[in-house]
Amino acid sequence: MKTNKISFEATFTVLTGLMLGYLIVMQAYSVEDINGIVARDRTTNIFREIQILNEKNSELEQEIVDLENTLEQYSDRASYLQAIEDEIVRYEKIAGEVPVSGPGVKLVVKTSEGIDELWFVDIVNELINSGAEAVSVQGIRIVDETNGFDVLPSGQIFLNGIELISPYEFNAVGPSNEISDSLEQANGVVERLLNNNPGVQIEVRSNELIEIPAAG
Amino acid sequence: MPSKLKLIFVVLGTLIGVLITSQFLTSVPVNSNFPVDQLQSREELLSDLNKEQNALQSRIVLLRDKIDKINRENTQEQGLISNLNRLKASVGLEAQTGPGIEISLNDGDESLRNTDETISSYLIHAADLRDIINAMRAADATAISVNNQRILSSTSIISVGNTILINNVNVAPPYTINVVGEPEKLLRYIQDDQVLEDLKKRISVGQIEMNIGDKRFVTVPIFNGSFRTKYINEN
Numbered sequence: 001m002k003t004n005k006i007s008f009e010a011t012f013t014v015l016t017g018l019m020l021g022y023l024i025v026m027q028a029y030s031v032e033d034i035n036g037i038v039a040r041d042r043t044t045n046i047f048r049e050i051q052i053l054n055e056k057n058s059e060l061e062q063e064i065v066d067l068e069n070t071l072e073q074y075s076d077r078a079s080y081l082q083a084i085e086d087e088i089v090r091y092e093k094i095a096g097e098v099p100v101s102g103p104g105v106k107l108v109v110k111t112s113e114g115i116d117e118l119w120f121v122d123i124v125n126e127l128i129n130s131g132a133e134a135v136s137v138q139g140i141r142i143v144d145e146t147n148g149f150d151v152l153p154s155g156q157i158f159l160n161g162i163e164l165i166s167p168y169e170f171n172a173v174g175p176s177n178e179i180s181d182s183l184e185q186a187n188g189v190v191e192r193l194l195n196n197n198p199g200v201q202i203e204v205r206s207n208e209l210i211e212i213p214a215a216g
Numbered sequence: 217m218p219s220k221l222k223l224i225f226v227v228l229g230t231l232i233g234v235l236i237t238s239q240f241l242t243s244v245p246v247n248s249n250f251p252v253d254q255l256q257s258r259e260e261l262l263s264d265l266n267k268e269q270n271a272l273q274s275r276i277v278l279l280r281d282k283i284d285k286i287n288r289e290n291t292q293e294q295g296l297i298s299n300l301n302r303l304k305a306s307v308g309l310e311a312q313t314g315p316g317i318e319i320s321l322n323d324g325d326e327s328l329r330n331t332d333e334t335i336s337s338y339l340i341h342a343a344d345l346r347d348i349i350n351a352m353r354a355a356d357a358t359a360i361s362v363n364n365q366r367i368l369s370s371t372s373i374i375s376v377g378n379t380i381l382i383n384n385v386n387v388a389p390p391y392t393i394n395v396v397g398e399p400e401k402l403l404r405y406i407q408d409d410q411v412l413e414d415l416k417k418r419i420s421v422g423q424i425e426m427n428i429g430d431k432r433f434v435t436v437p438i439f440n441g442s443f444r445t446k447y448i449n450e451n
Contacts, residue, residue: 013222017229022237024230040343041375047258049376049386053265056384056441060272063442067279074286084287084296089450091303094370094443099451121350122343129372133448143369144308148353153410174447211451 040122040192093134096143096215100134102173104210105180109193110167110201117149117157119193123170126189130182132172134212138164141215160216176206266386273440280309280438308368308439312359314396316434317403319348322390322425324418337423340389342375344415344424345382348393349373351412355405357397359436363387366439383441399430 073083092098107123109115124142127135135142140159150158157164172179183190183204190202287297304310324338349367352360360367365382373382380387395402405411406428418424 009222010225013225014229014232017226017231018233018236020226021230021233021235024234041341049379049381050258050261050265052376052381052384053262053269053386057265057268057272059442059444060269060276064272064275064279067276067283071279071282071286074283081293081296084293084300088296088300088303090443090445091300091307093445093448093450095303095306096369097303100448101451102447102449104447117350118343118347121346125346125372125374128370129374131444133370133444133446135369144306146353146369147356148350150354151410174444 040118096134096141099212099214100173101209101211102133103176103208104132104171104173104206105176105183106203106205106207106210107170107172107183107190108167108203108205109170110203111197111199112166113197113199114155114157114166115168115193115197115200117151119189119197120149120157120159120164120168122189123183123193126183127170127172127174127179130174130179132174132179134173136171136212138162138169139213141212143215145215171210171212173210173212176208180204180206262386269385276442277438277440307443308359308366311435311438312396313433313435314358315399315430315432316357316394316396317399317406317428317430318434319393319395319406320390320425320427321345321348321393324423324425326423337418339378340380340391340424342373342380345380345391345393346373347412347415348406351406352393352395352397352402355397355402357395357402359396361394361436362391364437366437368439370443383439385441394434394436396434396436403428403430 070083070087073079093100105127107127109119109123120137124135124137137159140146140162147158147160149164152158182188185191190204194200194202284301287300290297301310321340321344323340327336327338345362349360349362362373362382365371365385365387367382371383373380375381409416415424415426419426
């Protein structure tokens with residue numbers, strides 16, 4: 001009887017120890033938990049880098065052709081003026097000084113609880129990465145002068161001094177198929193946003209005409 | 217059972233618990249799933265593409281210089297040229313120098329970037345750079361670069377495996393982020409406990425390194441890439 005009692009006590013004590021050990025290790029791992037960060041950068045096939053660099057070099061080659069054409073136009077006074085005007089029109093669109101439109105994608109995020117600013121950063125990054133040439137968030141064109149997404153201690157998110165309130169609307173002009181495929185790919189930003197924010201509803205819609213206002 | 221024996225059992229049990237749980241949670245680092253010759257070919261190809269990219273970027277800077285020089289020498293169309301120069305400056309086609317801050321970031325000592333292991337708290341991730349840049353923009357930065365890559369609104373910062381691409385250019389650690397703006401405001405923002413919490417947690421336990429200093433003069437270089445305007449039309 002006494003032996004049974006000791007054996008029960010010993011088993012219970014060892015089990016308590018095992019549980020303690022388990023909790024210690026889990027605690028250590030949870031301190032190291034960086035899922036929030038790592039999950040934001042999906043792992044891609046390592047050969048994707050070659051594809052990206054190839055595409056990038058093709059774009060650079062095209063830019064060189066355009067600049068050489070501009071230089072050639074500079075050699076004659078009439079075409080020189082035309083070249084400068086063409087450059088102004090081009091840079092006005094890039095700088096967001098004029099409203100722009102074109103095919104693209106509209107993404108709407110509906111939530112009753114709000115989302116962290118990192119999702120705004122990641123969605124805009126994904127839109128640009130997939131080829132968007134102009135992006136707006138809640139009607140605010142993102143240009144070089146646009147402020148970052150700013151969070152107040154109360155959790156409100158501001159962009160250019162304007163509070164962002166759900167439903168959050170992102171508009172992007174660019175190759176609509178590539179953009180929507182990139183947003184909705186497995187482990188892409190839409191899937192990650194849904195997985196990390198229960199209750200969020202997301203709509204991604206390709207559109208033949210997306211209109212983006214000039215930057216304020 | 218004597219309390220001394222109980223204590224021994226608890227300690228033993230704890231140790232065994234630690235060992236068993238660690239064993240289950242630890243994954244064996246895999247250096248690569250790809251054959252060596254395939255990886256070597258990839259590295260050679262990447263190196264060639266990066267060299268080609270550098271040459272193309274240099275050519276772009278040279279051509280833009282030539283165009284600017286002709287415009288500077290033109291005394292007749294000052295109104296048009298001044299408007300053009302203003303626009304170019306606003307899209308990053310002009311280097312910026314001014315007061316600001318310099319942020320240095322590096323992977324931790326125990327980091328292994330050349331492996332398939334991408335879930336490492338010892339590495340600087342693309343998301344870390346995106347968050348810092350967003351924070352600096354929120355603090356009214358007027359120009360930003362990372363390892364001399366000008367950051368524009370059209371800049372994407374992504375990871376491919378453990379490689380970080382900025383403007384689709386391969387950028388390796390250590391990372392130097394130059395920010396032109398009001399130093400006090402930039403410092404106050406980035407040092408706020410509520411800002412960059414995940415990053416600061418990893419810095420506090422020594423997993424990654426970050427140093428910030430204010431500077432009287434910080435230089436952010438001119439954008440040396442291309443602009444995409446295939447789909448946008450003026451309304």
